[in-house]
Amino acid sequence: MSEILGDLKYTKTHEWIQIMDDGTITVGISDHAQDLLGDMVFIELPELDTSYKAGDDCAVVESVKAASDIYSPISGEVIAVNESLTDTPELVNKEPYGDGWIFKMQPEERGEIENLMSASEYEEYAESEEH
Amino acid sequence: MLIFEHSKPGRTNKAQSNKTGPIPDSIPEKFLRKRPAALPDVSELQAVRHYTRLSQKNFSIDTHFYPLGSCTMKYNPRACNTLAMRPEFLKRHPSSDESLGQGFLTCMFELQEMLKDATGMSRVSLAPMAGAQGEFTGIAMIRAYHDARNDQARTEILVPDAAHGTNPATAVMCGYKVREIATKSDGDIDLEILKESLGPQTAGIMLTNPSTLGVFDRNIEQVSKMVHDAGGLLYYDGANLNAILGKVKPGDMGFDVIHMNLHKTFSTPHGGGGPGAGPVGVSERLIPFLPVPLIAQKGDQYQLLTEEDCPQSIGRLSTFMGNAGVLLRAYIYARMLGREGMKRVGEFATLNANYMMARLKEKGFTIALPERRATHEFIVTMKNETKDLGVNAMDFAKRLLDYDFHAPTTYFPLIVPECLLIEPTETESKEILDQFIETMSLIRTEAQENPEIVKNAPHTLPVKRLDDVKAARELDLVFTPGVQ
Ligand SMILES: Cc1ncc(COP(=O)(O)O)c(C=O)c1O
Numbered sequence: 001m002s003e004i005l006g007d008l009k010y011t012k013t014h015e016w017i018q019i020m021d022d023g024t025i026t027v028g029i030s031d032h033a034q035d036l037l038g039d040m041v042f043i044e045l046p047e048l049d050t051s052y053k054a055g056d057d058c059a060v061v062e063s064v065k066a067a068s069d070i071y072s073p074i075s076g077e078v079i080a081v082n083e084s085l086t087d088t089p090e091l092v093n094k095e096p097y098g099d100g101w102i103f104k105m106q107p108e109e110r111g112e113i114e115n116l117m118s119a120s121e122y123e124e125y126a127e128s129e130e131h
Numbered sequence: 132m133l134i135f136e137h138s139k140p141g142r143t144n145k146a147q148s149n150k151t152g153p154i155p156d157s158i159p160e161k162f163l164r165k166r167p168a169a170l171p172d173v174s175e176l177q178a179v180r181h182y183t184r185l186s187q188k189n190f191s192i193d194t195h196f197y198p199l200g201s202c203t204m205k206y207n208p209r210a211c212n213t214l215a216m217r218p219e220f221l222k223r224h225p226s227s228d229e230s231l232g233q234g235f236l237t238c239m240f241e242l243q244e245m246l247k248d249a250t251g252m253s254r255v256s257l258a259p260m261a262g263a264q265g266e267f268t269g270i271a272m273i274r275a276y277h278d279a280r281n282d283q284a285r286t287e288i289l290v291p292d293a294a295h296g297t298n299p300a301t302a303v304m305c306g307y308k309v310r311e312i313a314t315k316s317d318g319d320i321d322l323e324i325l326k327e328s329l330g331p332q333t334a335g336i337m338l339t340n341p342s343t344l345g346v347f348d349r350n351i352e353q354v355s356k357m358v359h360d361a362g363g364l365l366y367y368d369g370a371n372l373n374a375i376l377g378k379v380k381p382g383d384m385g386f387d388v389i390h391m392n393l394h395k396t397f398s399t400p401h402g403g404g405g406p407g408a409g410p411v412g413v414s415e416r417l418i419p420f421l422p423v424p425l426i427a428q429k430g431d432q433y434q435l436l437t438e439e440d441c442p443q444s445i446g447r448l449s450t451f452m453g454n455a456g457v458l459l460r461a462y463i464y465a466r467m468l469g470r471e472g473m474k475r476v477g478e479f480a481t482l483n484a485n486y487m488m489a490r491l492k493e494k495g496f497t498i499a500l501p502e503r504r505a506t507h508e509f510i511v512t513m514k515n516e517t518k519d520l521g522v523n524a525m526d527f528a529k530r531l532l533d534y535d536f537h538a539p540t541t542y543f544p545l546i547v548p549e550c551l552l553i554e555p556t557e558t559e560s561k562e563i564l565d566q567f568i569e570t571m572s573l574i575r576t577e578a579q580e581n582p583e584i585v586k587n588a589p590h591t592l593p594v595k596r597l598d599d600v601k602a603a604r605e606l607d608l609v610f611t612p613g614v615q
Binding site: 036039041042064065066067068089 | 296542545548599600603604
């Protein structure tokens with residue numbers, strides 16, 4: 001079974017969101033998602049300083065099986081991208097919740113974050129999707 | 132081994148023939164090469180052996196069952212090839228006068244008419260040279276249509292999540308934003324989501340019906356009405372036309388433009404990146420935008436219509452008449468079948484797929500949409516085998532090669548986990564279908580008893596399991612032996 005971290009938020013499109021102390025957020029894809037996609041070969045990062053609305057596709061992860069869009073979990077501006085994924089996309093497989101993070105955002109409004117799924121809700125969702 | 136590795140400096144292909152003279156000086160200087168062409172120095176015999184050996188290592192429809200879903204790998208009748216290779220066709224120069232090419236133009240005109248009849252569209256252009264180019268043509272016409280009406284607010288193309296990757300790629304190439312719409316668990320499009328997604332921004336929708344899930348969308352008439360009511364147009368991806376040939380017409384379902392992959396449904400040689408053909412058919416309102424050349428009948432003569440005759444045309448996709456040789460083969464195939472034959476194609480393609488689906492289910496395989504009747508193809512999902520035995524869809528696919536079967540399509544469509552998309556086509560015998568089914572069963576037994584043998588397959592082929600991760604991460608398209 002794939003790992004789901006308790007203190008993160010999740011989306012239906014399998015991104016995880018960590019709320020940092022300064023109010024910004026870090027985004028990556030869940031262990032479950034990387035497991036489904038398989039070995040990563042290419043990550044197209046979002047554009048720095050660009051604003052996205054919740055649900056906009058902003059990045060692409062490409063594995064040996066498929067290319068898959070990454071959706072912005074909330075509305076906000078991209079303030080950092082994980083450049084090391086350009087040369088080592090496998091970080092997303094190895095450490096999906098650590099060095100495999102994809103980008104950081106300054107949220108437009110805090111409220112949107114509350115609507116995301118908790119770890120237990122995501123676990124249930126991921127399981128129901130399997131059937 | 133590459134042909135360049137057989138090369139030895141100075142060797143030519145004509146050791147025994149007369150020496151060639153100097154280059155005639157009538158060729159202007161500017162047309163002469165500055166450097167000799169980078170060709171291998173091999174003899175004719177070496178070249179023949181090299182390529183014959185390569186071809187013997189290959190899987191092909193002439194040598195193997197090839198159930199590659201979505202690709203319709205059916206037998207290519209020899210007669211189509213023989214007739215299309217007549218010297219009258221081969222030696223016709225594309226720039227020669229129309230009066231000298233009436234035979235060829237007659238064939239092309241009749242092919243246009245037959246495709247129109249088979250699909251229920253109002254007019255056909257044979258110009259596009261692949262399914263993907265047909266898609267580009269179709270969406271470019273949809274764009275031209277909205278532009279001609281000054282309806283520039285339409286910026287989105289809807290594409291279901293089960294679609295082939297060329298669909299969203301096409302929409303983006305034509306300057307549209309792609310909006311993905313979900314498929315329900317029964318395989319039909321989610322009408323609620325469709326309704327929410329439609330609006331004044333909708334330029335059109337790209338649908339494959341039967342879909343890549345191997346089922347016919349039962350709500351197609353409603354989908355068509357909803358999209359038209361919103362002012363959008365419907366694009367039909369004809370990759371799966373084989374299933375409905377002679378039975379249902381995309382024109383009757385309400386589509387405005389369709390492409391037909393002649394290398395699939397109309398049985399022209401297929402694969403290896405070779406020449407294809409993707410003619411497009413359109414409804415009344417898109418006729419002015421069709422790509423040229425079109426073939427028209429004037430009295431008892433046939434002629435090519437160009438940009439001058441069709442001022443609103445989106446233009447040309449190639450210098451001449453598309454892949455003329457492929458079009459000819461498709462024409463001969465269509466003539467050999469006739470209307471009645473086309474009906475049997477659809478019937479037997481569907482029967483074969485449903486037979487295989489039922490038998491694989493009996494053998495304990497998990498069918499992705501067991502409650503639906505398959506069209507000409509169906510999906511087996513290997514998610515249980517992956518979970519319980521650690522042997523996934525790719526492992527099954529590779530092991531099939533050891534048993535002399537080309538693998539089905541793997542991991543497409545993306546929305547079904549661990550999927551094998553199986554399309555037997557109408558040209559296979561029951562014995563072959565049975566052998567394939569027994570082999571699938573056998574591989575599952577192997578996976579239970581000795582999974583390593585499946586996970587490390589293929590064992591009998593000249594090339595063993597490739598490292599796809601390394602290949603994708605360290606892509607090298609200009610490999611030269613001896614050069615790092
Ligand atoms: C569903 C679907 N659409 C479009 C295409 C593209 O067609 P082509 O390969 O002729 O460019 C394919 C091809 O495999 C397909 O399966």
